[in-house]
Amino acid sequence: MIYNERDLRQAQALDIAQxxxxxxxxxxxxxxxxxxxxxxxxxxxxxxxxxxxxxxxEERGHKFFLRDADCVRQSLAVVLVGTRxxxxxxxxxxxxxxxxxxxxxxxxxxxxxxxVGIALGAAAAKAADYxxxxxxxxxxxxxxxxxxxxxxxxxxxxxxxxxxxxxSPLFDRG
Numbered sequence: 001m002i003y004n005e006r007d008l009r010q011a012q013a014l015d016i017a018q019x020x021x022x023x024x025x026x027x028x029x030x031x032x033x034x035x036x037x038x039x040x041x042x043x044x045x046x047x048x049x050x051x052x053x054x055x056x057x058e059e060r061g062h063k064f065f066l067r068d069a070d071c072v073r074q075s076l077a078v079v080l081v082g083t084r085x086x087x088x089x090x091x092x093x094x095x096x097x098x099x100x101x102x103x104x105x106x107x108x109x110x111x112x113x114x115x116v117g118i119a120l121g122a123a124a125a126k127a128a129d130y131x132x133x134x135x136x137x138x139x140x141x142x143x144x145x146x147x148x149x150x151x152x153x154x155x156x157x158x159x160x161x162x163x164x165x166x167x168s169p170l171f172d173r174g
Contacts, residue, residue, distance in 0.1 A: 012164060013075075013164050017040040020127055021039070021123070022126070023122040023125065023126035024119035024120070024122050030111035035086045035115065037080075037151060038123075038150075040079055040080070042076065042077045049149075049159070052144075052147055053069035053140060053142075054066055057069070068137055070169075071137075071161055072161050075170070077162045078144075078159050078161050079160040080149055080150055081159075082150045083112045084153055085112060086109065088111040090111065095108065108155065116158065127160070133165070133170050134170065135160070135170040135171070137158065138158060139159075141157040
């Protein structure tokens with residue numbers, strides 16, 4: 001039997017996206033506390049993200065949200081990475097407050113933010129291992145967070161669209 005590569009792209013993109021989540025999950029975490037959440041969206045959920053991006057872009061006047069929504073639509077899957085808020089009790093001051101007790105609940109713990117960054121780097125590196133096109137997107141993450149796709153209590157969400165094509169829709173954008 002012959003399997004045309006074009007017919008395998010969607011399944012391959014989902015497989016690689018799942019492996020990206022594994023890489024994000026196993027990335028080092030501050031104090032060894034795992035509060036990172038990961039998921040893969042495709043199909044209808046991917047379209048919901050793109051529509052939310054357009055609505056948020058219009059509301060805030062951010063044209064790049066509209067541009068990025070098109071990139072999400074042209075991708076085969078979207079990896080989502082975010083964090084549950086948990087004060088780590090280090091009193092490090094990295095959040096801008098002298099102690100964790102002084103930090104308001106609305107201010108994110110810097111250790112949580114770094115954990116998301118490390119998880120994103122691990123996921124992007126795994127995608128690079130397979131030579132698929134990706135781009136870490138703040139805009140798509142904001143939309144996914146707005147939709148509660150990783151859970152209502154998950155914040156600092158970023159998205160990584162995954163594309164397998166001869167010309168990446170994620171670069172050379174208008």
